[in-house]
Amino acid sequence: xxxxxxxxxxxxxxxxxxIVELYNEPLKGIKVKLHExxxxxxxxxxxxxQGPYKxxxxxxxxxxxxxxxxxxxxxxxxxxxxHPNVFGTFICADILQAHHHRSSDYYNGGYTPGYLLKYxxxxxxxxxxxxxxxxEFGFVEQINSDHEDFRTTSEKVVKKFECKICGYxxxxxxxxxxxxxxxxxxxxxxxxxxxxxxxILSSVKVNPKNITVKxxxxxxxxxxxxxxxxxxxxxxEFLPDRDIVVLSNVYARIRTLVQFYNILTRRQLVCFFLRKxxxxxxxxxxxxxxxxxxxxxxxxxEFDLFSYEAFKDHGLREGIWGGNFTNFLPxxxxxxxxxxxxxxxxxxxxxxxGEIGKPxxxxxILKTIPSLMNTTVVALxxxxxxSGQPSRSKVLKASEKALQGYCLLLxxxxxxxxxxxxxxxxxxxxxxxFNRDRRNRQKSSTPDLGEFMIYFFLAKNVSWSEFxxxxxxxxxxRNVVWYLCKxxxxxxxxxxxxVSKYRVEExxxxxxxxxxxxMFQIAFMNMVKGKEDDMDRRYGYPSNxxxxxxxxxxxxxxxxxxxxxxFKVIGFPLPEKNWESEICDMLTNAVRDSEASKYHxxxxxxxxxxxxxxxxxxxxxxxxxxxxxxxxxxxxxxKYGVVKFLTFQxxxxxxxxxxxxxxxFSFTSRGxxxxxxxxxxxxxxxSYGIGGIGGRGGRGGGRGGRGRGRGWRGRGGNVxxxxxxx
Numbered sequence: 001x002x003x004x005x006x007x008x009x010x011x012x013x014x015x016x017x018x019i020v021e022l023y024n025e026p027l028k029g030i031k032v033k034l035h036e037x038x039x040x041x042x043x044x045x046x047x048x049x050q051g052p053y054k055x056x057x058x059x060x061x062x063x064x065x066x067x068x069x070x071x072x073x074x075x076x077x078x079x080x081x082x083h084p085n086v087f088g089t090f091i092c093a094d095i096l097q098a099h100h101h102r103s104s105d106y107y108n109g110g111y112t113p114g115y116l117l118k119y120x121x122x123x124x125x126x127x128x129x130x131x132x133x134x135x136e137f138g139f140v141e142q143i144n145s146d147h148e149d150f151r152t153t154s155e156k157v158v159k160k161f162e163c164k165i166c167g168y169x170x171x172x173x174x175x176x177x178x179x180x181x182x183x184x185x186x187x188x189x190x191x192x193x194x195x196x197x198x199x200i201l202s203s204v205k206v207n208p209k210n211i212t213v214k215x216x217x218x219x220x221x222x223x224x225x226x227x228x229x230x231x232x233x234x235x236x237e238f239l240p241d242r243d244i245v246v247l248s249n250v251y252a253r254i255r256t257l258v259q260f261y262n263i264l265t266r267r268q269l270v271c272f273f274l275r276k277x278x279x280x281x282x283x284x285x286x287x288x289x290x291x292x293x294x295x296x297x298x299x300x301x302e303f304d305l306f307s308y309e310a311f312k313d314h315g316l317r318e319g320i321w322g323g324n325f326t327n328f329l330p331x332x333x334x335x336x337x338x339x340x341x342x343x344x345x346x347x348x349x350x351x352x353x354g355e356i357g358k359p360x361x362x363x364x365i366l367k368t369i370p371s372l373m374n375t376t377v378v379a380l381x382x383x384x385x386x387s388g389q390p391s392r393s394k395v396l397k398a399s400e401k402a403l404q405g406y407c408l409l410l411x412x413x414x415x416x417x418x419x420x421x422x423x424x425x426x427x428x429x430x431x432x433x434f435n436r437d438r439r440n441r442q443k444s445s446t447p448d449l450g451e452f453m454i455y456f457f458l459a460k461n462v463s464w465s466e467f468x469x470x471x472x473x474x475x476x477x478r479n480v481v482w483y484l485c486k487x488x489x490x491x492x493x494x495x496x497x498x499v500s501k502y503r504v505e506e507x508x509x510x511x512x513x514x515x516x517x518x519m520f521q522i523a524f525m526n527m528v529k530g531k532e533d534d535m536d537r538r539y540g541y542p543s544n545x546x547x548x549x550x551x552x553x554x555x556x557x558x559x560x561x562x563x564x565x566x567f568k569v570i571g572f573p574l575p576e577k578n579w580e581s582e583i584c585d586m587l588t589n590a591v592r593d594s595e596a597s598k599y600h601x602x603x604x605x606x607x608x609x610x611x612x613x614x615x616x617x618x619x620x621x622x623x624x625x626x627x628x629x630x631x632x633x634x635x636x637x638x639k640y641g642v643v644k645f646l647t648f649q650x651x652x653x654x655x656x657x658x659x660x661x662x663x664x665f666s667f668t669s670r671g672x673x674x675x676x677x678x679x680x681x682x683x684x685x686x687s688y689g690i691g692g693i694g695g696r697g698g699r700g701g702g703r704g705g706r707g708r709g710r711g712w713r714g715r716g717g718n719v720x721x722x723x724x725x726x
Contacts, residue, residue, distance in 0.1 A: 052145030286325025
């Protein structure tokens with residue numbers, strides 16, 4: 001939970017800005033009257049032009065509490081019409097729910113500091129304009145407004161209330177607001193709102209005035225087409241967003257100017273908390289840093305902009321959608337903003353490294369920003385994997401967010417590399433060392449390949465054709481331990497002249513997550529490569545073309561089911577024919593390299609691996625060790641099977657665990673065979689060690705119970721003595 005400072009230091013400046021927006025950008029069906037000498041109290045009058053309360057005006061009181069915008073505005077209704085979510089003056093609406101009352105991490109409703117008053121008012125208007133009212137857990141309650149009694153009751157309710165502050169139902173007011181409108185009056189009001197009439201009600205009555213214009217013989221021949229770009233840009237500055245959109249749709253020249261200068265994007269560069277623009281403050285994003293300095297994990301869950309002032313002076317530690325953060329990281333946006341933010345950027349990067357107060361070291365750039373870029377891509381892939389269908393709206397939203405975050409971080413990295421060119425040299429040296437010596441590719445030197453790919457982006461003097469063979473070799477080696485733990489038979493190395501389609505297909509299936517992550521990384525890098533100037537013009541945000549192509553790119557990545565497609569995406573050449581042979585050689589070499597690098601240890605004998613492999617690939621060539629059958633080991637394997645689920649993870653602890661499993665398996669398989677008249681038992685089962693009544697600590701029950709825990713006879717569970725190994 002973020003810290004909430006219950007004072008008006010944030011409330012009043014933001015509130016004044018919102019009131020100005022309500023005045024300049026009127027909302028249809030919404031009128032607001034500020035209370036005299038108190039802008040934190042106001043009357044809200046909603047005119048319903050559809051739904052169960054059509055032609056009625058409903059009156060609400062709005063109170064802006066101390067602690068706003070972190071605390072939701074308090075909205076009550078003084079015309080309590082019959083509605084399933086109205087209880088007296090209380091309105092049970094999601095948009096008015098306090099932020100800290102959210103019921104779960106998966107709940108995205110409720111009020112957030114990112115919601116403006118005008119958005120809340122629009123939501124309430126929509127809430128009372130619908131016959132179908134959505135309740136919790138997806139339940140929908142319908143308002144039966146066709147009944148004559150419903151309309152009569154609603155009209156009686158609105159006629160009862162009178163407000164002298166705003167003139168609601170007050171016939172003595174200079175401009176009374178009548179609670180019930182005729183169809184003609186409603187149409188007139190809606191038309192007035194379309195013409196740009198302010199949503200803010202004024203108590204000052206202004207009489208119309210005729211302006212006398214002298215006749216002139218001069219007739220101008222100038223048209224709007226004669227205005228230059230500077231003139232149009234000046235005019236556009238005075239237009240609200242919606243008018244700019246309308247004008248862009250009907251006038252191609254305006255559309256070109258708006259897109260080229262990214263006017264609408266620039267207007268969104270505002271602190272969601274204080275509503276200050278990037279010209280008034282330093283804007284950035286929140287970063288969450290957890291763990292010890294040497295094992296620190298840094299992530300960004302939301303890329304909504306807020307100011308350093310909100311973070312430092314108002315204790316903001318929570319994003320619009322409830323994501324927590326511990327640190328503030330400024331963004332570039334433009335040159336002026338970057339220069340103003342640079343001191344904070346330097347201190348922020350040092351803080352993310354856990355080196356608060358230490359002298360600036362540019363190495364902090366490469367130790368933080370590539371990691372954040374990598375986790376952004378990982379988060380996108382996770383969202384795609386969880387959805388199951390890359391076409392879903394959830395994936396589209398996640399992909400746009402990931403691309404936006406990736407571009408903003410890359411923009412920051414590129415600007416810092418120009419400011420501190422020594423990091424380009426550092427990145428190039430690391431990439432060259434990676435290519436030059438295999439020892440520099442190992443995990444001890446290069447812990448994360450995803451982050452390391454960002455180094456390559458900075459290394460201008462290293463070609464992709466030089467980098468990708470070394471990168472690919474290391475990637476395949478690191479994947480080995482993960483798929484061997486699932487499919488141990490792949491540790492059996494077939495003869496070089498045998499092309500195993502099973503290895504090719506199964507390895508791709510088991511390595512899918514890692515391979516997709518690489519494809520995402522490369523696709524993102526290719527998408528932004530050579531577009532640094534465009535990023536400056538767009539304040540670091542991706543172009544519409546990039547966003548539009550992203551979903552098809554995701555579908556293409558998830559459609560990749562074979563190695564040749566993967567290699568095409570990453571730009572690694574393969575022969576057009578018989579490419580399976582080359583892939584098979586690369587995969588068997590990866591197993592050898594993984595063991596040599598101690599990424600995995602092999603807990604099985606070669607004959608045991610062959611036995612496991614043969615169950616999935618009947619045509620696999622038989623090794624000489626199996627044919628010779630020294631010491632009758634093959635006969636024992638054929639008779640008893642092999643222990644399953646030994647781990648390939650390295651380390652003394654894992655080796656001891658494997659030894660204990662072998663001992664348990666040996667005793668169980670032979671003991672049951674002798675005690676049950678040589679009845680065959682299915683030794684290889686989906687759960688390790690099926691043959692036990694269970695329990696760590698004896699024949700009976702594990703840890704004092706029957707059938708649970710680990711024991712010298714397995715993990716528990718009943719044994720089907722009639723099952724046979726196949």
